[in-house]
Amino acid sequence: MSQSEKGSGPSRRTFLSGALAAGGAAATAGVAQAQQPDPAITELPDWSRYNGEGVDARPYGSPSEFESHVVRRNVEWLTADTVSSVNFTPLHELDGIITPNGLCFERHHSGIAEIDPGQHRLMINGLVETPLVFTMEDLMRFPRENRVYFLECAANSGMEWRGAQLNGCQYTHGMIHNVQYTGVPLRYILQEAGLKSSAAWILPEGADAAAMTRSIPLEKALDDCMVAFKMNGEALRPEQGYPVRLVVPGWEGNMWVKWLRRIEVGDKPWHHREETSKYTDLFPSGKARRFTWEMDAKSVITNPSPQAPIAHGPGRTIITGIAWSGRGTIPRVDVTLDGGKNWHQARMSGPSFNKSMHRFYYEFDWDGSPLLLQSRAHDSTGYVQPTKEALREIRGENSIYHNNGIQTWYVNEKGVVENVEVS
């Protein structure tokens, strides 16, 4: 596959005029240097004068000390306890489509289970011909596949149903990550146990103290679900289900059961807590939409955003963000600077995988006047990301889950960015 660009970006002419703006700033710095020397150029820094640390310093590496602000963060008032809480991905500090393992959002209901893989087992039981118990080593003897998928919590952007509340894309949209999984297609494991003819659902169960369970239709289990043990090349991180988790591509995050210890095969859904009192969408009528598994197309501008203002003033400015759909790929994203009056097609860059995060850019010359930034994803089914207003007309404001509405950032003359609503 060629790693070529998709979508229509700025024309060559437009880019060059923009680049000149950036170059103008640089050239100005150069001129300033002649009159008032820039110590960053005229004085040799210590790192150019002395040897640094050797290869024995960090057998397992870590980021630069200058990146110590790039971390996952929680919202203290959001949950009663940190062991049943959320740690959000700093989307505004990332680029491309891969989320590094140390920054993947985490959500757990009884804290991070720290499992000894030698003591871990995966049991398959219920409506199967032969109940089986696998060690981790047994699982490693099935054929493996490598796939890149996004995982989004159903509650991502959930606080925004009743208006703009959280000031930063880390908090409004940070319950998502996108990694390469290595694992075994679940169908191989189910076929090994042998499905009885009445089998129609599975119930994966976690080995943490919360013993998370969700009902999943067998059709999905046999389609693209995976039993994964590696993320981005290395072992799963503890907070992501080490040593083994379920991968349920395109479907809401809490179905991707972590610390997977058992899969029961049944003939109907179990109606457990996490699919009845939780993870259902309460309509204004009082009735609830349930089993809303697929995550609809969504996007967000990650830069600029409240945590990442425009610091450089007017001139050449880069807008970037991410888009994804639980139903396919994202062939197109539009960006508006004026709250939806005019839309511009963004430039996509990076791999376009099914049910994976996509990266978009929009380059323009900012004149310094206020902006109302929005992005709008189109997915490969033809679905277009709706406004929050359109969603509320149907779902009301009681929902917590499945808010895939268009997000708005207000940028003022100083480049400061705020989470706002437009109607």
Add this chain to the structure above:
Amino acid sequence: MSQSEKGSGPSRRTFLSGALAAGGAAATAGVAQAQQPDPAITELPDWSRYNGEGVDARPYGSPSEFESHVVRRNVEWLTADTVSSVNFTPLHELDGIITPNGLCFERHHSGIAEIDPGQHRLMINGLVETPLVFTMEDLMRFPRENRVYFLECAANSGMEWRGAQLNGCQYTHGMIHNVQYTGVPLRYILQEAGLKSSAAWILPEGADAAAMTRSIPLEKALDDCMVAFKMNGEALRPEQGYPVRLVVPGWEGNMWVKWLRRIEVGDKPWHHREETSKYTDLFPSGKARRFTWEMDAKSVITNPSPQAPIAHGPGRTIITGIAWSGRGTIPRVDVTLDGGKNWHQARMSGPSFNKSMHRFYYEFDWDGSPLLLQSRAHDSTGYVQPTKEALREIRGENSIYHNNGIQTWYVNEKGVVENVEVS
């Protein structure tokens, strides 16, 4: 793009019989449980009884304590000092195609420069219309791209020219990593400065105390080189050139100048130390092959391998490994169990990008007899990875660099693996 499988794997029938073998082992464990309870099943482990750490425990995550052996390692006798040395990627512990940032091999000549990005500058000078100095913020205002590329040191497998020496693919082949880069195409930056008509070469220079320089033809610089500031989504790691490095896709690693502070444009190569006394291939005649930039197609079986023996005894066995080419993609890898008498086409799984690592698998039923394992990569130009013997016939044994010969692992009856030569 669909994330479908490529290549001919084991047939459905073959897989099922193999899976039954694995299932047989699992079923046996299940039977054993009935007679002699497996405490891993009958006793509830602590991680299922008590809450784990909360979301405030690890703002930047780290691997499980059970994975503490998965680290980069150096070879003490290889270099005189750890500040001019190599730390090898633990390939036998990884899967898929992405190398996690904490495990990317590192090679530096004056240790790890720890640069303050606010003080860092990139200068473009020489045969340009307008010499320019960029801050990191200036660079962020150019259009960015996202590409996945392998980086291999020219000396990878260099110790193997004179026979099997290092016992583990981490050491024989671990001077490679494969990550997603975000950065600016170098041509945009050179065009910003304006190239004079006599411009034909560039000389990138690092800001570390070694001030690494390499001559690169302008044609390559304008083709696919990037000035990158992010790897796998986050900022470059210090040992990978934070805050900015050159990416020279498919070409030998030391041209990918780290801690990039200057690019001089000239009309001929500079013949600096790292491209004359080093990084040339000395022929038996005493003449040296120079400017050998492109990394030829290569592959290695990562599992089983000396650091990762077959622990489970005869039965269903998974062979996996990686393949790459500086000239394109890898449409095919072959595997042999008998030192090259019979070759079997491996199954590829995962993205196939230009100048990127590819992952292959070969599943078979091991009868417990000794094996001579080899893999052989075919690249998209039609080139086939040669034997070490074929390479030596032309290059002799004085070379250090560019050994892309076929690697052999000997597996004995107990599953223990050794680095050997076959002829």
